[in-house]
Each structure stands twice: as structure tokens, then as C-alpha cells.
Amino acid sequence: MDFVSHLDFTFFLLAGLGAVLGVIFGAIPGMTATMAVAVCLPLTYAFGLHHGLALLLGLYVGGISGGMVPAVLLNIPGTPSSITTTFDGHPMAMRGEGEKALKIGIIASLVGGLISAAILFLFAPPLAYFSIKFSYVEKFLIIFLALTVIASLSRSMLVGIFSGVIGVWLSLIGDYSVSDGGNGKTRLMFDFMEPYLFDGFSLLPVLIGIFGVSTILIEAEKGVRNDLSGDRVKLGSSGVFKLSIYKGRLTNLIRSSFIGTFVGMLPGVGGSAASVLAYTQEKNFSKDSSQMGKGAPQGVIASESANNALTGGALIPLLSLGIPGDSTTAVLIGAFTLQGIQVGPLFIPENTDTWYIMMTALVFANIVMFLVMFFAIKHIAKVVLVPKNILFPLIIMMCVVGAYAINYGIMFDVWTLLIFGILGYLVQKVGLEVAPLIIGFILGSSAEVYFVKSLESFGTFGIFFTRGPIAWVLWALILASITFSIVMSLKGRGKKDDQQAYS
Secondary structure, eight states: OGGGGGOOHHHHHHHHHHHHHHHHHHHSTTOOHHHHHHHHTTHHHHHOHHHHHHHHHHHHHHHHHHTHHHHHHTSOOSSGGGTTHHHHHHHHHHTTOHHHHHHHHHHHHHHHHHHHHHHHHHHHHHHHHHHTTOOHHHHHHHHHHHHHHHHHTSSSHHHHHHHHHHHHHHHTOEEOOGGGTSOSOEESSOGGGHHHHTTOSOHHHHHHIIIIIHHHHHHHHTOOOOOOOGGGGOOOSSSOOOGGGGTTOHHHHHHHHHHHHHHHHSTTOOHHHHHHHHHHHHHHHOTTGGGTTSSOHHHHHHHHHHHHHHHHHHHHHHHHHSOOSSHHHHHHHHHHHHTTOOOSTTHHHHOHHHHHHHHHHHHHHHHHHHHHHHHHHHHHGGGGGOOHHHHHHHHHHHHHHHHHHHTTSOHHHHHHHHHHHHHHHHHHHTTOOHHHHHHHHHHHHHHHHHHHHHHHHHOSTTHHHHSOHHHHHHHHHHHHHHHHHHHHHHHHHHHHHHHHHHO
């Protein structure tokens, strides 16, 4: 119980402050939980690991939950995971039940967050203990599985694969170390770039650029005029919220929370897939599904419980296997990197205090999120009116200062920030996907090391197929993921052909 000594006033203050700031970020259209964590990431070095994690986890929870505010009031999802909240939340707001819809979503978010935290606490340590026994072969196959899952659940299989390959290629730039099975020479660069890229691109400026600067560029392109009228954000006085609204809908609440947690465990999938899957399941099982999409409370419950349950689920592969569950947990890796700690199978056994502290911060952040949003929702709703011409320059300044300070004042980190900010903007403009790219960047170098080390240790490529039961199970999952991606791709192509024939 030594971790209790770390739970001081500052810890709870930062966790609560993070939740509040996360809600504000999530409530501003165009801002996301990932962006909130990326922008505040450099602060974790000044606070230390435990206090820094309290802030970042608060931002994570608050950012996901805050996305429901513009989804309900403006029909604009504040975060990708709030897409399905617009289906029923905004119709409720249009008939004067905006406050009721938001409070339904807030309670659903709390339940989803707490259920996912409980599952994280129960399943992450056994999974980490089990994965300690993995050799280089199993570690490579796990990363390979993660990459196939990313491809299979992207909007387009080929687009997802191509985006992931770009990320892997970028991760291989730099010195090919002898300790990693290489020849000790630099690769994938011109000679004049060696002084800057000998160790490759620094992870933290890449993350801040991809999720901070590129988001600002995309939003700024839409225009910085604030054309939201006050009438559009009124919460309405009809439709008083009562807890009885959940009567007969507890099954939906719990089922959607488990769906969100499970989807969060799949690397690179994201909250939008979790909320869509939960919403679809509720529509399939609901007795009054005809009302969904027209302002049905069960639609808001399914969406918000699932997307907030993503938080605990996405931390399971991060802490037990070292594989980020979504783009936000990919940024969280940066917090551990700043403190010289490597997440993976040995993290929980070797950092028990940090593990319990993270669980405490996660639960506390969910409680603060609930209290702040439930009792102050009328005031929080006003943040959708913040002028972007004031907001964007401040965020850009924070990104630049953070990137420069991360590695004690290396100017090339600022250039890295700008390079990947522009790259992230261009990637999205041409129709590629950021999440597979960044996950590929994070996992690419590890995949290469484990692949080469496997061949060095066992001397034959066949070891990937004959290693034993664990490898066979992983290959079965890989084949299932690839098959699923092909089937979904063919279905999507068939629907497009039918639409074209009909038109």
C-alpha cells in the first residue's frame, strides 16, 4: 500500500483539473481528447510520472465525455467517438430536450468508464503475467496481429494498410543498430540528414505534430468565423431529466459498456467503432428501435456508455503488451518515455505503485467528470462559442514550446513537429488515415527487431509457424482478422455498386 503516500492533494487536483480541461477540449468542435493529451504532454516532465499521469488520464476521460456537448447541441461530434450521439441527441435537443439528452449521456459515460476501469484492473495484470513468457516469435506475431486489426477495421482495407505501411517506413529511418541485428549504418535518408536523424524522428514531437498541428490546420481551413448563434446552443426547458429514464434500459447500458471495453482492447480501432457497434446492437435488440435516430434516449445511452468505456479497454493492451489501444494511448506512451519507463509485460509487476496510482486517477477522473458535467452543464455548453481565432494561436504556441522543451531545447524537434503537422494534414486531405499511420510508426521498429531476433535465435523462418500453441492461436487470430477485412471490403464495394446501379 505504499502507493497511498503518493496520493496527495496535488495528485487529485491535477486529475480533477485534467478532467475539466478535457471536457472543455472535447466540447469545442474540432478539438479531441487525443489533442488535449498531446498538447499537455510536455507538462508531465515537470510534474513527475505520477502527477503527470493523473493529469493525462483526467484529460483522456474528460475529452471523450466532453464530445457529447457539440454532438447534442450542434449536431457536430466533438470527438470521433461521439458520432452516434448525434443520431438521437440532436433530435432531442431540437425538440427542447437538450439538457435531458446531455444528462442521460453523462450518467451513461460514468457507468461505462467505471465498468471499463474494473475490467482493466481485473484483466491487465493476468495478461501481463502471461505475456512475460512470450519469446521474440510471439511478440512479433502480436504486433503483426495489431497491424492487421488496424487494417481490417479502417474505412478501407487498402487505405488502412497503406497508411500503416507509411508509418512503419517512417519508424525505420535512422541508425540500424547492431544490437537490433543491423549493420550499424543509417538508412532511408540522405547523407546531409544524418546529424539530425541518426536516432530517427523523436516520438513526442511526432505525436504532438500529428494530433495537434494537423488538427489546427484542418479546422482553420474550414474558417475561423464563429457562426454559431446563441439560439442553437440553448438547452431547452422541456423534457425534465429523471433517473427513471434508465428503467428497462440497464441491459443496454451494461452491454454497451462491455462492447466499448472490448473494442478498446483491439489496437488502433478507436471510439467511433465502439459507439457504432454498441448503437447497432441496441438497434437490433431494442423493442422500440423504430424511434432510434429520431431522438430515442436508448441511442444516447448506447453511444456514450460505449465510447467512455473505451478508456479502460484501450489501456489494457498498452500496459500489458506495450501496444497502444487507440491514438490517445499512443500519446500516453510519450509520458512514460519522458520518465524512462517502458510499458509492456513487465510494467505492472515492476511498477506496482504506478499501476495502482493509474487506477485511482482513472476512477477519480470519471467521478469528477460526472460531477462537473452533470451539475454545470449549462455553463460548459457555452464553450462551443469560443472564437477559433483566439483558440488556435494559443494551441500552436503550446505545441511549439512543448516540442522544443521535451528534449532540452533541440530545434530539430520543432521542425519535426511542423513536418508531421503538415504530413498529418496532407494524409487526411488525400484520404489516408492517421491512426494506422501513427500506430505503424510506434510498432514498426519493434516489429523489425522481434522479427530479426527471432531469425537470429532459431535460424529458420519456419519457427513462426511451429513455435507452439500460443503461436498457432495468434496465427488463427491473424487469419481471422485478414478474412474479416476482406469480407467487409467486398461488402462495402458491393453496396457502392448497388448505389451506383440504383442511381
